[in-house]
Amino acid sequence: MELIENLTKALGIPRWGTAPLDRCGPYLPCRGAELLNQRHRTVICFLFPYFTGEMPGRNLSRYACVPDYHRVAGGMLRQMAESLSEQLPGHEFLPFVDSSPIREVRAAVEAGLGCRGENGLLIAPDYGSYVFLGEIVTDLALPPRQPPGGHCLGCGKCRRQCPGRAIGKDGILTERCLSHITQKRGELTEEEARLLASTGIIWGCDRCQEICPMNQDVKKSPIPAFYQDRVERLELPVTRGEVRGRAFGFRGPGVLRRNLRIMEGKKADTRGEYSFREGGVRLEDSSDHEGGCGDGSAVGNLTQPEQKDG
Ligand code: SF4
Numbered sequence: 001m002e003l004i005e006n007l008t009k010a011l012g013i014p015r016w017g018t019a020p021l022d023r024c025g026p027y028l029p030c031r032g033a034e035l036l037n038q039r040h041r042t043v044i045c046f047l048f049p050y051f052t053g054e055m056p057g058r059n060l061s062r063y064a065c066v067p068d069y070h071r072v073a074g075g076m077l078r079q080m081a082e083s084l085s086e087q088l089p090g091h092e093f094l095p096f097v098d099s100s101p102i103r104e105v106r107a108a109v110e111a112g113l114g115c116r117g118e119n120g121l122l123i124a125p126d127y128g129s130y131v132f133l134g135e136i137v138t139d140l141a142l143p144p145r146q147p148p149g150g151h152c153l154g155c156g157k158c159r160r161q162c163p164g165r166a167i168g169k170d171g172i173l174t175e176r177c178l179s180h181i182t183q184k185r186g187e188l189t190e191e192e193a194r195l196l197a198s199t200g201i202i203w204g205c206d207r208c209q210e211i212c213p214m215n216q217d218v219k220k221s222p223i224p225a226f227y228q229d230r231v232e233r234l235e236l237p238v239t240r241g242e243v244r245g246r247a248f249g250f251r252g253p254g255v256l257r258r259n260l261r262i263m264e265g266k267k268a269d270t271r272g273e274y275s276f277r278e279g280g281v282r283l284e285d286s287s288d289h290e291g292g293c294g295d296g297s298a299v300g301n302l303t304q305p306e307q308k309d310g
């Protein structure tokens with residue numbers, strides 16, 4: 001444990017914890033599930049806070065404004081796994097960022113990193129829900145760390161302020177969540193487009209985070225990489241170069257162009273109506289995307305695809 005503590009400090013990761021792997025399932029259907037087996041015992045969970053200050057002009061969700069967390073957090077965890085493998089030969093250390101079959105929010109709660117909010121997100125002391133999650137799965141049986149306490153206030157503000165009314169008592173209605181809708185390929189329905197246009201955000205949606213009392217006065221991220229090369233807004237035309245290396249890059253520019261056109265349709269029509277083609281707003285260049293196991297789906301995690309849970 002001391003070794004992990006020293007490595008996290010050296011890499012600048014502010015919080016970590018451990019959880020028994022068998023308390024973090026059932027596994028999600030993902031390519032990463034094939035990497036896990038009976039020998040694996042422990043999930044080492046890591047927090048990567050990404051709040052870097054207010055950005056009043058942004059039209060992207062906060063997590064999408066900072067450099068791609070897959071690269072930032074993934075790079076740190078790969079280094080960590082390599083160091084652990086060198087110093088503890090004979091043991092396995094598998095790093096995951098948004099590609100893991102583990103229910104990440106559940107694992108992070110088990111690891112004592114925070115509580116699960118009514119909005120489905122992990123809420124961490126000091127950093128709120130503006131955190132990316134990452135894990136290293138190992139065959140070492142590490143003792144669990146003590147939970148820091150804390151719990152969702154149950155105030156219901158996130159539920160009442162959700163534009164899509166996607167937060168229910170039994171979980172999240174993914175199809176109504178704007179984090180999911182803004183990432184969808186193809187045409188959006190009229191209802192989906194109306195929801196998207198109502199927020200001013202073309203990728204993701206931070207409403208249930210911004211309204212959360214537990215996200216007020218959060219600390220800024222201690223990770224320097226999140227302050228470099230931030231992008232707060234995108235405008236038409238969106239180029240491939242603008243999306244490359246960003247959290248939304250896996251979809252390519254086409255989905256963002258479609259969303260921007262929906263926004264512009266709203267502005268252009270003083271009656272508040274949209275200029276839809278029959279059947280919805282069309283994504284013209286639907287070939288403009290790249291796939292991926294961690295596909296950024298908001299299932300259970302809303303605005304932060306890295307917070308994956310069921
Ligand atoms: S991100 Fe939160 S507020 Fe926005 S639509 Fe999804 S559940 Fe609702």
Ligand code: SF4
Pocket residue numbers: 117118119152153154155156157158159211212213214
């Ligand atoms: S807004 Fe209230 S109910 Fe929702 S996650 Fe935050 S504290 Fe919990």
